[in-house]
Amino acid sequence: MDECMLALADRVWRGLGSSVAKGCPSARRGRCSGRCEGACVTKIAYACAADEPSMPEAVHRYVRLAFNVGSAIATMTTHPAVAELDGLARLVLGECERTRQFARFSLLADGSYLASFKPKANTVPFVAAHFARRMGTERFCLVDPVHCVAALHEAGDRRCHVIQLDQALAAALAARDDVSPDERYVRTMWKRLYDSLALDGRGPDERGYDLRASWMPKRFWDDLPELDPRAGNPGAYVPERYQSA
Amino acid sequence: MDTYTKLGILAEAAKYDVACTSSGVGRLPQAGKLGMASSAGCCHSFTPDGRCITLLKVLLSNACSYDCAYCANRRSASVQRATFTGRELAELTVDFYKRNYIEGLFLSSGVLGTPDATAERMIECLRILRRGLRFNGYVHAKIIPGTAPELVDALGRLADRLSVNLELPSRSSLETLCPDKNAAQIARPMAQIRDARADEAMHLPTESATPAERFQKPYDGASPLPLRTSGPALTLRPRTAAGPSRRSFAPAGQSTQLIIGATPEDDNRILQLSRSLYEQFDLKRVFFSAYLPIMDDERLPACDTPVPLRREHRLYQADWLMRYYAFSPDELATPDEPWLDLEIDPKLAWALRNIDRFPVEVMEASLELLMRVPGIGPIGARRIIGARRAKRLDFDDLKALNITLKRARHFLSCAGKRDPASPLDPELVRRKVVEDARASSYNSTRCRIEANQPRLF
Numbered sequence: 001m002d003e004c005m006l007a008l009a010d011r012v013w014r015g016l017g018s019s020v021a022k023g024c025p026s027a028r029r030g031r032c033s034g035r036c037e038g039a040c041v042t043k044i045a046y047a048c049a050a051d052e053p054s055m056p057e058a059v060h061r062y063v064r065l066a067f068n069v070g071s072a073i074a075t076m077t078t079h080p081a082v083a084e085l086d087g088l089a090r091l092v093l094g095e096c097e098r099t100r101q102f103a104r105f106s107l108l109a110d111g112s113y114l115a116s117f118k119p120k121a122n123t124v125p126f127v128a129a130h131f132a133r134r135m136g137t138e139r140f141c142l143v144d145p146v147h148c149v150a151a152l153h154e155a156g157d158r159r160c161h162v163i164q165l166d167q168a169l170a171a172a173l174a175a176r177d178d179v180s181p182d183e184r185y186v187r188t189m190w191k192r193l194y195d196s197l198a199l200d201g202r203g204p205d206e207r208g209y210d211l212r213a214s215w216m217p218k219r220f221w222d223d224l225p226e227l228d229p230r231a232g233n234p235g236a237y238v239p240e241r242y243q244s245a
Numbered sequence: 246m247d248t249y250t251k252l253g254i255l256a257e258a259a260k261y262d263v264a265c266t267s268s269g270v271g272r273l274p275q276a277g278k279l280g281m282a283s284s285a286g287c288c289h290s291f292t293p294d295g296r297c298i299t300l301l302k303v304l305l306s307n308a309c310s311y312d313c314a315y316c317a318n319r320r321s322a323s324v325q326r327a328t329f330t331g332r333e334l335a336e337l338t339v340d341f342y343k344r345n346y347i348e349g350l351f352l353s354s355g356v357l358g359t360p361d362a363t364a365e366r367m368i369e370c371l372r373i374l375r376r377g378l379r380f381n382g383y384v385h386a387k388i389i390p391g392t393a394p395e396l397v398d399a400l401g402r403l404a405d406r407l408s409v410n411l412e413l414p415s416r417s418s419l420e421t422l423c424p425d426k427n428a429a430q431i432a433r434p435m436a437q438i439r440d441a442r443a444d445e446a447m448h449l450p451t452e453s454a455t456p457a458e459r460f461q462k463p464y465d466g467a468s469p470l471p472l473r474t475s476g477p478a479l480t481l482r483p484r485t486a487a488g489p490s491r492r493s494f495a496p497a498g499q500s501t502q503l504i505i506g507a508t509p510e511d512d513n514r515i516l517q518l519s520r521s522l523y524e525q526f527d528l529k530r531v532f533f534s535a536y537l538p539i540m541d542d543e544r545l546p547a548c549d550t551p552v553p554l555r556r557e558h559r560l561y562q563a564d565w566l567m568r569y570y571a572f573s574p575d576e577l578a579t580p581d582e583p584w585l586d587l588e589i590d591p592k593l594a595w596a597l598r599n600i601d602r603f604p605v606e607v608m609e610a611s612l613e614l615l616m617r618v619p620g621i622g623p624i625g626a627r628r629i630i631g632a633r634r635a636k637r638l639d640f641d642d643l644k645a646l647n648i649t650l651k652r653a654r655h656f657l658s659c660a661g662k663r664d665p666a667s668p669l670d671p672e673l674v675r676r677k678v679v680e681d682a683r684a685s686s687y688n689s690t691r692c693r694i695e696a697n698q699p700r701l702f
């Protein structure tokens with residue numbers, strides 16, 4: 001995005017922050033404090049990450065309304081423009097949760113971790129902090145080849161760098177397969193655990209519907225090692241830490 | 246025996262344990278340590294039957310010297326036996342955690358000789374994990390009844406949550422089916438954990454309210470709901486002053502599990518028991534596990550008995566209503582009608598039995614009353630209260646608030662107006678609900694209950 005547009009967007013964003021803060025009981029020093037986790041303003045950022053073609057117009061309607069009514073926007077939850085924006089934000093939040101749940105990392109030969117994940121919204125910028133907290137001791141990369149965004153983390157850093165990539169680079173990164181020799185063994189172990197947990201008498205046939213597919217959408221299945229038939233055999237190589245056992 | 250074979254045996258052996266949640270404790274990352282714990286938990290995978298997988302749940306060993314009738318690992322069963330080394334299991338936990346497969350470890354074991362000997366092995370494993378591998382993620386450890394108090398204490402300082410399984414809903418059932426265990430042995434560690442936690446809380450400063458806590462009742466609707474919140478954070482239950490993040494002993498508290506359908510106790514009895522456990526031992530959760538008839542034994546239901554899945558689900562719903570909606574056990578399964586209705590959920594069943602309390606007026610009803618309307622939950626009720634300050638609400642407004650009206654319509658009036666197409670007719674409501682019970686609304690309740698997943702807005 002070019003510099004001018006960025007500066008302009010930033011200006012609108014800030015203006016909005018102080019506009020909705022006027023008269024808001026949770027505001028601090030005339031600005032939206034984010035103490036209520038910024039439902040009024042922050043949710044615009046989430047909505048903007050939606051892939052829906054209706055997104056730009058919906059955000060526009062909401063922003064105009066917010067400038068008009070100020071802090072009253074917080075209570076106008078039944079207004080169509082607010083409800084529409086909430087719908088988009090909710091969708092993106094759901095997809096963020098799925099990213100946290102189903103992104104799977106692999107250990108690469110160079111000792112760093114890589115996950116490629118294909119969400120239905122641009123979630124990586126929102127979940128990068130979560131993975132930085134979770135994997136603070138590791139060097140890792142989480143790449144989304146659909147939206148061409150990656151979160152890069154160096155071991156010991158408190159946060160990730162989130163960068164926009166061009167399509168070719170994103171695809172190349174996502175396709176890296178120079179995994180560590182340990183990887184096959186650990187994936188096989190995970191699949192083994194997964195397979196062992198299945199219980200008879202409680203499946204889709206007894207229940208009448210497929211509970212698994214509703215929690216874990218099928219569009220992610222191809223990238224889950226626990227559902228990958230190739231992870232069925234550990235092979236001859238056993239990582240050293242499992243040899244003495 | 247190699248790790249791969251062991252993992253198969255010991256995961257298989259632990260799969261009957263249904264408790265698999267990592268929620269209840271938030272812990273920030275620490276420099277040089279791997280991982281953190283987030284209070285909402287995170288389901289990383291789902292089994293073919295739809296149970297959430299959050300933790301590496303295995304037995305340390307299935308070479309058990311006890312002989313519980315219903316258990317596949319009992320001494321007299323002919324199964325292959327295996328035992329992990331502490332190092333092996335700790336390494337697996339870390340390997341899985343780094344790949345985002347799990348949130349932590351659920352450590353449980355058959356009785357390796359004696360409860361104390363087993364606890365010592367568990368402690369060894371957790372020390373390697375916490376100190377050697379510097380793991381800062383979630384750990385659940387299961388205490389075997391009869392474990393020495395100092396070992397229970399050591400486990401509590403390494404784990405986030407402890408559990409002591411009640412196993413069965415009555416003393417006599419326990420005596421019949423678990424000859425090596427007794428009720429006093431189970432109650433002792435439970436009481437110890439409760440007391441140690443209470444003792445620690447007395448010495449901790451009160452934590453300042455989290456955003457979720459600021460929406461505790463009475464909710465005045467003055468500020469908007471947070472963008473992201475979890476249903477459980479919005480309950481009517483009083484919260485303890487000392488939150489989990491500063492605690493060093495079992496910060497996520499304790500839970501228990503009992504098997505339903507293996508013995509004759511009715512639902513009223515189970516709910517009463519569950520409530521008294523929450524009160525007496527300050528439990529975080531009581532898990533119900535539908536009995537899977539795997540063992541041929543004259544003390545147990547025959548092997549072709551269907552698994553009481555529906556009943557398990559209704560019990561979870563009822564338990565949820567007691568904990569978060571302030572229902573009492575007798576409101577849900579009365580002493581006269583001690584079984585929960587399997588066709589409809591317990592909240593709807595209560596509403597149909599108490600039809601004279603409806604319709605509820607959207608513009609005036611209290612939070613508690615709104616939450617008693619079938620189809621309206623803690624978040625929806627708060628959204629209504631927030632929105633009605635700004636405007637007289639009609640049914641379309643409720644829809645814009647993302648409130649599911651399918652059921653609620655029958656039980657509400659909006660500024661005095663009813664929906665003429667949705668009369669307060671118990672028979673009609675029941676028929677409609679039963680007809681679309683196979684539809685997906687059944688799923689979302691289950692998710693909320695089982696996984697404690699955050700709800701949005």
Ligand code: SF4
Binds near residue numbers: 309
């Ligand atoms: S103590 Fe009882 S329930 Fe536990 S593993 Fe041994 S036989 Fe099974």
